[in-house]
Amino acid sequence: MYELFVLGELMTGEKHGYMLQDVLKNAVGQGRKISSGTLYPLLSRMVEGGWIRLREEEETAGGRTKKIYEITPSGEERFQRLMAEPFDPVYDADTQNTLRFKMVYFRYVPKEVRLACLDQYLRLLEQSLAHVARFEAYLLAERPEPEKQRVQLLRTFDHRKRLGEVEAEWIREEIERVREQQD
Template sequence: MYELFVLGELMTGDKHGYMLQDVLKNAVGLVRKISSGTLYPLLSRMTEAGWIHLQVEEETKGGRTRKIYGITEAGREKFYEMMASPLDADAGAETELTFRFKMVYFQYVTKEVRLDCLEQYLQIVEKNYRYVSQFEAYLLANMPEPEKQRVQLLRVFDHRKRLGEVDMQWVREEIERVQIQEE
């Protein structure tokens, strides 16, 4: 998933590691953190795989070297492959983050790839919505104890259903918007 992000960011132009880390930190949100201990080994693996190249420049302030990363042709091919690959419906929160990353880089892929991604995500959200609705119906029909826990669980399911409804509506509208766009 982070590979997709790095390749997508490098599609916009060369960047140094600190900039990639800063943008990624903002992209993943407040809940997740991306450390240098995660990012730099990833960049090394991607360089070894031939997806990105590294250029070392001497930085004037403080005499530190700055590593500038750029995407290679093999990296572009990998990026397009990752963008076209199906979302993993079983990856939970990772699926949502991957979907968000893909959306950021939609401008680099075809309309067909964008629509496939949106439709896959819609199916995942609909499946989760059905699951929550079915479990909610089970709780209402069987009234398991303790009552306080059941009531609070029903509140949680109400929250998840409402988020799902908004998410489904937004994705459907986005699909319609993309469908009428010219390639």
Template sequence: MYELFVLGELMTGDKHGYMLQDILKNAAGPTRQISSGTLYPLLSRLVDGGLIHLRHEEESEGGRTRKVYGVTEAGRARFRELMEEPLPYDGETERLFGFKMVYFQYVGKDVRLSCLRQYASYLEKNRKYVVDFEAKLLAHKPEPEKQRVQLLRVFDRRKTVWAAEIEWVKREIERVEKEE
């Protein structure tokens, strides 16, 4: 996922490591931070793999050298591969979908539609799981009742959120399908 992020950000233009870390910090949200110990080894691997290039630029204040990264043609190809990969159905699906959406302008309509449809399928699968589990709870009425009732409220919340997101994705699919 972070490889996609780095390559996607570099598709917009060259950036130094601190800027990449800052953008990712804001994109991932307050509960998911990437450490320097994760980002800089990834950048080194991408440089070593020929997916990005590194140049040293002298900073105007303090005279320090800043490392600036840019994407190579091999990196552009790898970025497209990552964008075309199916979404996993795991705990990172929503975050990865969000990252992919940010970079939709760099891929074709077919890739965007595929990603949107995969995400819609993921949401529908989760909604169905909750609906089926809710039906079991209603049929068997396990104890304690207070806990069962609260669990049903949690399920109601999830169904409401997923229904709204499913509707949004359907509208987005329709919008992209109409593009030329």
């Protein structure tokens, strides 16, 4: 997921490591953090893999070198493959974050890749909603004990169902919007 983010950000132009970390920190949300200990080894692996290039420049203020990263043609190919890559078959928070990252960089991929991404995400979301509905039906029919826990589980599933239904509707609308776009 973070590799996709780095390549996507570098598709927009070169960036220094601190800027990548700052943008990524804001992109993943308040609950998740990306540390320098995670980002910089990833950047090093991507340089070694030939997907990005590192250029160092002297900074005038403190005399420290500024590390500037840019995407290579091999990195652009890797980016296209990652954008077209299917999601993991489990709908979870990582799937949601991956969709968000992909959507930010949709302008760099063909329409059919955007549609395939949205269609697959919608299928995963619908499978998740079906699972919630099945378990909810079980709780209502079988009425397992303790009752207080069952009632709270039903409230939790109602919350998940409502959020999922709103998200599914938004994704359906987005699919239609992308279909109508000129490529």
